[in-house]
Amino acid sequence: MENRSKFDEGKWLNLTRFALPVKVLFTGYLIVIGIGLIIAGLQILLTHGMADGKFGISVKDIVYSYYGNREGSKLEKALNGPMKQYASPQERAILIEWVRKGAPDDEYEKKVKPIIQNNCAKCHGVIPSIPDLTKKEVLKEYAKVDTGATIQQLTRLSHIHLFGMAFIFMLLGFIFSFSVGINKIIKSILIFTPFGFQLIDITGWWLTKYWPEFAYFVIIGGFGYFSASAIMILISLYQMWLMKPTDYNAWKD
Numbered sequence: 265m266e267n268r269s270k271f272d273e274g275k276w277l278n279l280t281r282f283a284l285p286v287k288v289l290f291t292g293y294l295i296v297i298g299i300g301l302i303i304a305g306l307q308i309l310l311t312h313g314m315a316d317g318k319f320g321i322s323v324k325d326i327v328y329s330y331y332g333n334r335e336g337s338k339l340e341k342a343l344n345g346p347m348k349q350y351a352s353p354q355e356r357a358i359l360i361e362w363v364r365k366g367a368p369d370d371e372y373e374k375k376v377k378p379i380i381q382n383n384c385a386k387c388h389g390v391i392p393s394i395p396d397l398t399k400k401e402v403l404k405e406y407a408k409v410d411t412g413a414t415i416q417q418l419t420r421l422s423h424i425h426l427f428g429m430a431f432i433f434m435l436l437g438f439i440f441s442f443s444v445g446i447n448k449i450i451k452s453i454l455i456f457t458p459f460g461f462q463l464i465d466i467t468g469w470w471l472t473k474y475w476p477e478f479a480y481f482v483i484i485g486g487f488g489y490f491s492a493s494a495i496m497i498l499i500s501l502y503q504m505w506l507m508k509p510t511d512y513n514a515w516k517d
């Protein structure tokens with residue numbers, strides 16, 4: 265490759281050399297997706313960002329959105345509050361664990377029912393003005409937690425995002441591939457970055473749904489493809505409009 269001079273390489277079609285209509289076409293596209301990315305960022309701040317009640321995106325927001333707020337049930341609140349005295353720490357731990365799992369039916373009979381019968385039934389089930397927690401349906405009602413995004417929501421969002429974003433990044437990468445003066449390897453990494461981070465982001469949604477620790481994936485993924493896109497958009501615009509076809513020789517490949 266070394267015998268090909270910089271001059272020859274410059275004759276090859278690149279961003280500085282495109283005809284005006286092509287530059288205008290590319291520019292229109294880059295501006296619109298640039299604004300789209302900023303608005304997408306704003307939307308994330310306004311929806312997920314407010315999930316913990318405070319403005320700005322945090323790990324907690326991501327956890328609430330995908331994993332849910334599993335400490336929020338009336339049953340857990342009562343067990344940590346006014347009803348604390350009626351069950352031993354071990355019994356409370358078993359009940360709370362059951363609640364946070366989403367109150368599965370298969371664990372009710374042998375794990376949960378005996379504790380309720382022994383500790384709670386003497387009031388809940390006898391005193392008419394308070395809930396009859398010896399009834400499974402009533403207990404489950406009080407054990408209701410917010411389990412975050414549903415599988416249906418995640419599959420819908422995932423495929424829309426994967427198809428839509430792949431399309432956006434395909435065209436963006438295509439335009440950016442005509443840039444000059446950027447080392448081939450660095451250029452290739454930049455072009456692949458949004459696709460890679462997109463996969464990290466969406467994998468993060470699914471993992472966070474079950475394990476809240478993975479919320480970091482979502483933040484890293486989102487930030488990653490946002491930054492890589494911004495860099496490619498700005499370099500492409502710069503080379504099309506501010507750089508002259510002769511300038512690239514000065515750039516180190």
Ligand code: HEC
Pocket residue numbers: 338339342343346347350351380383384385386387388394395397406
């Ligand atoms: C000595 C009687 C008594 C026992 C035992 C008892 N509770 Fe209660 N519980 C009450 C009363 C009275 C209320 C309503 C007043 C209040 O909220 O403090 C109540 C309220 C509750 C509530 C809130 C209901 C609501 O409307 O929000 C829950 C949940 C609850 N109890 C769960 C339990 C559990 C679980 C146990 C067993 C570990 C238990 N209670 C044991 C008397 C009892």
